[in-house]
Amino acid sequence: MTIKLYNTLTRKKEVIKPISGDSVSMYVCGPTVYGHPHIGNARAAIVPDILYRLLRSKYGSVKYIRNITDVDDKIIKASKEEGISIDKITSKYTKVYNDNMADLGNLKPTHEPKVTDTISKIISTIEKIIKNGNAYVIDSHVLFDTDSFNNYGDLSGKKLEEMLDGVRIDNAAYKKSSRDFILWKPSEDNTPGWESPWGKGRPGWHIECTSMIKDILGDDTTLDIHGGGNDLIFPHHENEIAQGSCISREKYCNHWFHNGIVLVDKRKMSKSLGNVILLNQLFKNNDKATIRVALLSAHYRQPLNWTSRTLDNALNLVNKIRGSINPEINSDEQVQTEIKEILSDDINTPLAFKYLSDLTKSAKKNVKDSAILLQSCSFLGLDFQTQLKRMEPSKLLTVKIENLIQKRNELRNTGRYEEADAIRKELIAIGVTLKDNNGQTEWELDPNS
RNA sequence: GGCUAAGUGGCAGAGUGGUAAUGCAGCGGCCUGCAAAGCCGUCAACGCCGGUUCGAUUCCGACCUUAGCCUCCA
Numbered sequence: 001m002t003i004k005l006y007n008t009l010t011r012k013k014e015v016i017k018p019i020s021g022d023s024v025s026m027y028v029c030g031p032t033v034y035g036h037p038h039i040g041n042a043r044a045a046i047v048p049d050i051l052y053r054l055l056r057s058k059y060g061s062v063k064y065i066r067n068i069t070d071v072d073d074k075i076i077k078a079s080k081e082e083g084i085s086i087d088k089i090t091s092k093y094t095k096v097y098n099d100n101m102a103d104l105g106n107l108k109p110t111h112e113p114k115v116t117d118t119i120s121k122i123i124s125t126i127e128k129i130i131k132n133g134n135a136y137v138i139d140s141h142v143l144f145d146t147d148s149f150n151n152y153g154d155l156s157g158k159k160l161e162e163m164l165d166g167v168r169i170d171n172a173a174y175k176k177s178s179r180d181f182i183l184w185k186p187s188e189d190n191t192p193g194w195e196s197p198w199g200k201g202r203p204g205w206h207i208e209c210t211s212m213i214k215d216i217l218g219d220d221t222t223l224d225i226h227g228g229g230n231d232l233i234f235p236h237h238e239n240e241i242a243q244g245s246c247i248s249r250e251k252y253c254n255h256w257f258h259n260g261i262v263l264v265d266k267r268k269m270s271k272s273l274g275n276v277i278l279l280n281q282l283f284k285n286n287d288k289a290t291i292r293v294a295l296l297s298a299h300y301r302q303p304l305n306w307t308s309r310t311l312d313n314a315l316n317l318v319n320k321i322r323g324s325i326n327p328e329i330n331s332d333e334q335v336q337t338e339i340k341e342i343l344s345d346d347i348n349t350p351l352a353f354k355y356l357s358d359l360t361k362s363a364k365k366n367v368k369d370s371a372i373l374l375q376s377c378s379f380l381g382l383d384f385q386t387q388l389k390r391m392e393p394s395k396l397l398t399v400k401i402e403n404l405i406q407k408r409n410e411l412r413n414t415g416r417y418e419e420a421d422a423i424r425k426e427l428i429a430i431g432v433t434l435k436d437n438n439g440q441t442e443w444e445l446d447p448n449s
Numbered sequence: 450g451g452c453u454a455a456g457u458g459g460c461a462g463a464g465u466g467g468u469a470a471u472g473c474a475g476c477g478g479c480c481u482g483c484a485a486a487g488c489c490g491u492c493a494a495c496g497c498c499g500g501u502u503c504g505a506u507u508c509c510g511a512c513c514u515u516a517g518c519c520u521c522c523a
Contacts, residue, residue: 011453029523037523044523074521158452158519205521229523233453236522260454261517268517297472298462302455303516313461313473320472323486350463354471364487417482424484435486442486 023061029228105381
């Protein structure tokens with residue numbers, strides 16, 4: 001199996017070729033922890049999760065790094081607004097994020113560094129960039145000198161002159177060029193800060209990712225894969241490349257991938273539009289596998305337009321799969337080659353769902369296909385086996401339901417259909433669906449009830 | 450204004466240099482007391498205009514439209 005992935009840097013699909021044989025490294029920009037995660041955060045975790053599963057099935061060693069940004073002006077603002085200390089905000093929302101991502105079926109990354117644990121590395125990284133002549137210190141700020149790096153703009157396809165035209169905000173007085181970005185900025189007494197050669201301050205946003213990568217891999221190691229949301233290409237990743245390329249002669253990163261954004265009714269989620277969909281809201285009325293399917297239903301590079309029907313469509317597939325898995329199967333045999341092949345072509349999840357949908361037809365009759373279906377779902381992070389077990393109702397409930405069904409069938413047999421339908425309604429109300437087939441009444445419990 | 454992507458049936462969404470998966474919805478049928486589920490069948494689409502080609506939806510160019518980025522953002 002060769003894993004092909006679109007590379008934003010070259011704008012082509014390319015085979016992933018790790019620098020060192022059987023081990024591969026991947027870094028993904030994680031969340032800033034100041035609020036409840038939304039479906040956009042979820043997509044940005046689920047997409048790399050699928051890639052991680054592929055990588056780990058092929059390579060002996062995979063480093064999967066996802067950071068936690070726990071120093072940021074938005075956090076400071078949230079702390080003031082909520083009247084809670086910064087530590088409490090960040091620890092609370094770090095936990096919420098990790099719990100939510102696990103709930104959605106994501107594997108834990110191998111490394112989850114926090115900015116606050118990486119300050120000394122950030123400072124030494126900045127010192128190195130200054131020493132190499134790519135940054136300057138002014139008024140307790142450290143700024144990256146974009147003019148000193150001549151590949152600036154390669155990732156986003158922007159030209160230096162054009163960038164200056166588009167600047168809408170006033171150029172801060174201390175900047176040599178409006179493109180220059182902050183590596184370190186001063187903190188007042190009431191904002192978090194650390195002692196540094198440039199006074200008490202805190203890191204800028206972009207430098208943290210680069211420092212964490214270098215902290216884990218070493219300054220002179222090229223990162224194999226770097227991912228994140230589409231909206232991070234510029235300026236965040238552009239700036240990372242600039243900094244990272246000034247630390248070492250080795251290339252900063254070979255393969256860049258970006259997932260498309262989640263739109264809600266064709267608009268980007270934003271607080272001002274009031275259309276942000278939070279995971280904790282969705283969790284109230286939807287099961288997690290359905291949400292995961294919904295977020296994987298579009299190809300990862302396409303924008304995903306979230307509408308009222310998105311979850312319904314996902315639920316249809318989920319129900320279809322659940323209904324076709326033979327609960328008797330218990331196969332540990334690894335039969336996931338086809339799903340891996342499909343996914344290894346640029347993470348083609350919509351095609352994977354077509355494959356699953358095809359499998360549901362044969363899975364009912366064929367135990368082996370049922371096992372393949374279950375394992376293919378499991379490879380995608382959809383755990384239906386455990387769910388099937390959980391769906392078994394208690395003895396007491398079973399007896400109650402079966403008594404009602406018997407009563408209903410007696411009524412049906414004597415033609416008293418109105419009374420029989422009343423019982424069916426009663427059962428539907430508690431989440432039981434009836435299916436009358438060949439004189440037998442089958443029933444099942446809605447997994448969400 | 451610039452940059453990046455995208456425009457496929459009613460909706461969602463793959464894919465391909467030789468006319469196009471799949472899901473939902475629709476329609477017809479089987480089944481059912483009626484449903485539900487399932488099964489079978491069926492209708493229906495490649496933004497627009499040029500170019501390359503025996504042939505383009507697929508490649509190239511222009512145009513139109515949409516989204517994202519250019520300011521915090523997954």
